[in-house]
Amino acid sequence: MRVWRSLRGSSIPSLGASKLRGIRFNSSSCRAIVLPRFGGPHVLEVRPNVQIPDLNPRDVLVRARAVSINPLDTRMRSGYGRSIFEPLLPLILGRDISGEVAAVGASVGAFSVGQQVFGALHPTALRGTYADYAVLSEDELTQKPNSLTHVEASAIPFAALTAWRALKSTARIVEGQRVLVLGGGGAVGLAAIQLAVAAGCKVSTTCGPKSINYVLEVGAEQAIDYTAEDIVLAIQGQFDAVLDTIGAPETERIGINFLKRGGHYMTLQGEAATLADRYGLAVGIPAATAILLKKQILYRYSHGIEYWWTYMRADSEGLDEIGRLSEAGKLKIPVDKTFPITQAREAHEAKEKRLVPGKVVLEVD
Ligand SMILES: NC(=O)c1ccc[n+]([C@@H]2O[C@H](COP(=O)([O-])OP(=O)(O)OC[C@H]3O[C@@H](n4cnc5c(N)ncnc54)[C@H](OP(=O)(O)O)[C@@H]3O)[C@@H](O)[C@H]2O)c1
Structure with missing residues (x-):
């Protein structure tokens, strides 16, 4: 499990250039949707300055363009998994992502900055994808199908x-x-x-x-x-x-x-x-x-x-094949509605109350 130390802790080192390869990435914080406590959609908070953690050697920093909502997100928000997550609050929800590579860890060979990617975090990841920048391991990402928009791609991986x-x-x-x-x-x-x-x-x-x-x-x-x-x-x-x-x-x-x-x-x-x-x-x-x-x-x-x-697991071979099938038009998940990421509360409410029956995606401007 990736342990993301704290969303508040001032002692967390910012994303250091020495740990990255081939890029100039100056931000140490970004906007994120934070879950400070379990509850209804109203507990979700848009915070402007949430620290971006250092990348491990096999990590990739992704500039999010779209993140989809899974039932796991709304369930976690309500307290599902509290035996694991409660001591680790506040959390960032979200598993799926589609976006661009903004930085790569020292050992990442498969991706380069600017590349369009999509993928999903493991169910127990603490720093999710509802943020301008998300950190995924390279085996949790693959090339985004060119034939799909970021919104369409983000609906698929998890x-x-x-x-x-x-x-x-x-x-x-x-x-x-x-x-x-x-x-x-x-x-x-x-x-x-x-x-x-x-x-x-x-x-x-x-x-x-x-x-x-x-x-x-x-x-x-x-x-x-x-x-x-x-x-x-x-x-x-x-x-x-x-x-x-x-x-x-x-x-x-x-x-x-x-x-x-x-x-x-x-x-x-x-x-x-x-x-x-x-x-x-x-x-x-x-x-x-x-x-x-x-x-x-x-x-x-x-x-x-x-x-x-059955529990979802990251699987790079599986994700590559999912990418190929999606590119070929053989694997599609229709998206019913999108919301700006700042309206994560409204999006959770729509999903949870089944006001929107199908997939809901948050767009990250
Ligand atoms: N174990 C894991 O790792 C894992 C991973 C992903 C998902 N899940 C779980 O698997 C389930 C499906 O996930 P998903 O992402 O496919 O969800 P989803 O896209 O929201 O779809 C759920 C579908 O189930 C049916 N449904 C939902 N609520 C219902 C209700 N109250 N009564 C009757 N039918 C209802 C609907 O299909 P119809 O309109 O056709 O009836 C709906 O489209 C969820 O419970 C989720 O938590 C588990």
Whole structure:
């Protein structure tokens, strides 16, 4: 985990020219959206002079042009993950970014100043991307597709890397296999459908009525409106992999029952953080591990399948492939609305109250 020491501490050294390569970067602070305490959207503060940390040798300083809002951002703002993050407040939220390289650490070989990049931070990063300048490690970035605007690019990495983690790293899907995405209308669901289609798999998905046309357009063979149809009756056949973006007891039961023997069920709603928040890290994490192990053993014996909690992970190979697919028009996450970064509160409210159903992006002028 990247430890960003403090947003206030005057003792933090500013970004030193000696630690950087090939650039003149004079600022030691920038504007950022700061989370000083957990709460509603109103707790987010625009601060003009937030210190920019020194770059480690493999770090890249990115001038942000667009940063998208993920459910993790609104959940963290409300206190999800407080067992880890509370002692480290204030934080900067935000995982996704698209922008330009402003400076590189001493060992960075893949990027140079001025290059257009996009990428995503690990879920536990403390200094997020809601800022004029964000620090990411070089394996969390790749070249921005030329065919996409910064707004379009910023919507992709965190969701697509989550889907990549499940389908490519965990289930290791291959051509000809069948994939079921439960909840295919959101960003991760859409990314999963498109990654599976690009891998040569046949995809079935469930989603709300507004998403039906889009999931079919991006390549799903079967789209089931879960508000109007009985999913169990509508789903046809057995699957090699199920990605459950909803993670409710009912979707878990359905996902498990529609897997072939040897198939993989992956939910995005792993319980580690929730249990750690409820019981503290010392009790919550072992309890979560025990629950996961019990389910893995149970489903291996009862159904002959593999059960997983999927968490987003940085993956430079995956991100490069996500960049290539996006450039080729094979991976898109539609953006419903943009806000200036100074209106992060309004943007969080719109996302959280579902005033905007799809992806929301903050534009950084
Ligand atoms: N474990 C991880 O590392 C990880 C990583 C990323 C995301 N996640 C989690 O995965 C989930 C999906 O993330 P995302 O980025 O794809 O989110 P998203 O883009 O906001 O999409 C969520 C989708 O779920 C459906 N939905 C949302 N709220 C609903 C409600 N109250 N009732 C019924 N359906 C609802 C909607 O699809 P329809 O309109 O088609 O119904 C919506 O588009 C979130 O819970 C997020 O926290 C976990």
